[in-house]
Amino acid sequence: MKLRPLVITLALLAPAVAAAPATAADGSYSATIRRTEYGIPHVTAKDYGGLGFGYGYAFAQDNLCTLASWVVTLRGERSRYFGPDAESDDPVKPVANLASDVYYRSVAGSGVVRRLLTRPAPIGPSDELRRLVDGYVAGYNRYLADTGVANLPDPRCRGKAWVGPITATDMWNNLLDLSRMVSSSSFKEAITGIAEPEDEAGAPEPRPAAGSNAWALGRQATRGGGGMVLADPHFPWQGIRRFYQVQLTIPGVLDVSGGSLYGTPVVQIGHNATVAWAHTVSHAQRFTVYRLKLADDRSYLVDGRAEPMGEQEVEVTLPDGTVSGHRLRTSRYGPVLAVGQTGEAAYALADANAANLRAADEWLAMARAGSLDELREAQRTYQGMPFVHTLATDASGTAYFADTSVVPHVTDAQAKRCAASSPMPGLDAYVLDGSTSACLWGRDGDAVVPGVFGPGNQPKLVRADYVANSNNTYWMANPAKPLTGYPKAYGETGTDLEPRPRVSLDMIGRRLSGTDGLGAPGFTLQTLQATVHGKRNLTFELMRDDLRTMCRSRPELHEACRVLEKWDGRATLDGEGAVLWREFFTRLGRPTKPGDPVFSPWRVPFDPARPLTTPSGLKSDDPGVRQALADAVRYFRSNRIPLTLTPGQAQSYSSIPIPGCTEGEGCFDRVRMRGPLGANGRYPEVDTGSSFMMAVELTGSGPRTRTVLTYSLSANPDSPHHTDQTALFSRGGWVTERFTAAEIAADPHLQTVAVHGGR
Structure with missing residues (x-):
């Protein structure tokens, strides 16, 4: 029996929310959510506000509890609801709730988001991104109001006092925290002076590390002559850094499909009709630590002159209603760390991503790109990639690799000349002399913000065969053309590749020579899938x-x-x-x-x-x-x-x-x-x-794509989409993506919902 697509229309009255969203000209939002196999949402709207509304609504249906918990974190309220000593919900580097709260309240108190929102693009958000964020917030809040906290389908937060409407400020804070993920946000204990919780043995629990594999295959490597991309990000399987699979469409303006990190209204890894891209974590420098020469316990010397430290008072509410007060110190470089201080010296963290909201606009512009050249222009315009390499291709079959990420402008000569003692053993970062302005970060004329390297200094490679990365440094993106001569802040060259990057390059080499047992040389979509699932050790x-x-x-x-x-x-x-x-x-x-x-x-x-x-x-x-x-x-x-x-x-x-x-x-x-x-x-x-695996082939007639979201679409343990793709991944299966309107309409399991809402 053929199943008929289910169509439902919901006319939604908008709830009162803390931040009034931007709306369409008639004062309302409107979007259509079509769900195909495995619950994958395809959101269509006539404008950015409506698109954000539909996306926020769809995401809340599947994962409201995860984002609601994270909003408590971003507001610095975990101690109030969960106790100061319990472990936070940061999936990358959990800390005690009290340390988390003090850190996030200090970020809010610094006013960095408020200042960025007053700036025009590319430093501040574009008008399109602002409307997307406002709509996302309204859509999430509309679902919450329509369902009610007491009736939420996810038992993890059903009826909980800490669940409530979110604001645009929450979402901007989330985007900022994503940029800071491997810099300031991983130094919460050092910034606050509050120790990390220990396990029963008394030692810190091992933490998951972000990684990834990605290939961009050019026309010389593919049997069809077009470009192909393999995305295989290795991100946490729990919490806010999971990927959510979605297609976002504004007819004639935007049509992008891929993986979007929880709580962000843009696709980070994905494709449109003619361009596809992926990212891998780069191990370039994201911050430096400055050694401060103290004049006294409240000031430090720069060029022989005393500069007073700033002070920030932070208050955290505890479960019994009492307030825990904390005093943090700051410097011209950034927060003064609570570690390594002596009577003569202190240390400050200088984070190149401390005020980076540009990444979301960059991903949005990449999603609109019609060619590889336009994608590269998007990256030059915003320069916001916080900590990742980019690998991309288009239908012409040109493969591109670059480390366009935000890197402190510290030349090799400056790093050597300004080197200072480290406050922490094993700190993998430049420690510089903060007593002289000669050790301040430099500036490139083509950089959109001071203190970072501009596009002219970034490692990049364009090929007709392929580029690849598995978290090795940039130098072996293609062994036929090793990259050298870039600042060491981007990573060392001539170093051991490690086994995973080696097997990645070997897999490509064997496929191109036809010696892997998969038939004639060159990649097809089928051989790309088979190569990836080879499980070689x-x-x-x-x-x-x-x-x-x-x-x-x-x-x-x-x-x-x-x-x-x-x-x-x-x-x-x-x-x-x-x-x-x-x-x-x-x-x-x-x-x-x-x-x-x-x-x-x-x-x-x-x-x-x-x-x-x-x-x-x-x-x-x-x-x-x-x-x-x-x-x-x-x-x-x-x-x-x-x-x-x-x-x-x-x-x-x-x-x-x-x-x-x-x-x-x-x-x-x-x-x-x-x-x-x-x-x-x-x-x-x-x-x-x-986590979100994607194999895409760009052809003259459109993209052909296979995906699998390894931990599935919903974190709700009661959802039918909690482990359905996990079972598929376990047995080596893939989802055939539905990208065009005809492909979506042909799904016998299709369910369609029209959502509307106002202020």
Whole structure:
């Protein structure tokens, strides 16, 4: 029986909200939400305000609780509702609620968002983005008013006192916090002086790390001669940094489909009819730390003159209604850190993204781009990418890579000349002398804001074959044309690629030569999908022969060796040996006893002249290597865990088995669990890994796209779309995207809702 599309019209009376939204000329918003397989929303409106309204309404239907909790965070109210010592809901770097509240109240008190909203674009938001944000807020609030807090479908926030209407200010604060994600917002404890909560063992809990893979394939790499993009961001599987899949359309103006981070009204990774793009996290500098030479406990010296520190009083309300007061100090560089202070020195954080609201406008302009040239112009105009590389292509088949992200303007010579002692061990950032203005950030004439490198200094590469990145530095975007000569603030060159970037480049190389078993050379949409889901474990491939040599001389390890001998080296659900290899590999290099140095297990060390083939081999005659395998086997046996334990048995999300291997092993689509392998033969739940995967082919007749949202569309555990795509991802499936109106209308499961609302 053919199913008829369901069409519903909702005429909505708008609620009173804290910030009055901009509206259409007749004082109302209007949008159409069409949902296809897996609940994916396609939002259409006649203007930006209506588009935002429809998007905010659709998102609230699926994920209101997640955003409502995050708004409590952005307002600095977590201690009031959840207690000061509980852990915050930041999925990247959780801290105690009190530290979170003090930090976010200090951001609000600084007035940075208020000042940016008074500026014209590109420094402040464009009129289009303002209308989009206002509409998004109105749509979210309309859904909340229409449903009622007591009747919300998600049990996580149903009837909770902390759920209420949101404001445009909340959304601007969220966009700012996204820009600060790997800089100021990851220094909450250091800024506030409030320590991070510890686990039961007394040590900070391991945190998920953002990563990603991305390829842009040009006409020389594709069988069809057009461009193709693979997007595989590795972002948290919980909380506000999840992706939401959506299509946003204003006929004749905008038509973009892809992944949009929660609480943002724009698509970050996606495509339109002729252009596609993806991002990977860049490890360029985002901030510097300045060492302040103190004149006294309230001032510091710059060029021999004393400058007073600023002071900010912050108050946080506790559950019993009492107020906790905190005093923070600031400097010309940024907040003064609560760590590293002595009677002679203090340290301040200078964040290049401290006032960056430009990213959302850049993504919006990229979504409107009709060609790769127009996408690049959008990036030159806004210069707002906070911490990511960009890889893109268009229907002409030109592949593009660039690190257009915001990077402090610190030249190599200045970094050397101004180097100062660090306030924290292991701080991966420039620490500069703050006592002289000669160490202030420089300025490029083509930069839209002072203190950062402009487009002329940014690493970039345009090719007809391909560009790729897997969180390695920019220099190996294409091995045929290594990039060098850029400021070291963008990253080092000539360094070890690490296994995941190496397997990524090897996968491309084998496909282009036709030696991967998938047929004739060159990429099609089908071979791109198959390549991505190969689940190769590169470290096993590189060490397998030497492992066999070691096994022949160690009779007590023969059972484990037989398991690894039979394993095909792929981290599939049924890969018997994949988990044993992981437990062995992660023990490699560890000291055999306290005080021993860490050693490299590689037989052939890294050679900068051979970055694609070194390091390689296994030091099979090293006692530490033999001990690592023996220790892994002992753990399995002592806990009665079978050596043949598979990823499908050991790792899961919402009870659904998840394939893949961990960072460092050399799997392309890596996963990360919340902790180590337990005595029950299971890891804690997956919390990071491939998130919104997109394979898109741009053709003369339009885009052909396959996607999978690994953790599914809704965080609501009672939603039918809570794990439906997770089950699809588990078995290696993809969703055939519906992009055109005809494709959407042809979906037998189509449901259509028209939403309207006023002020």
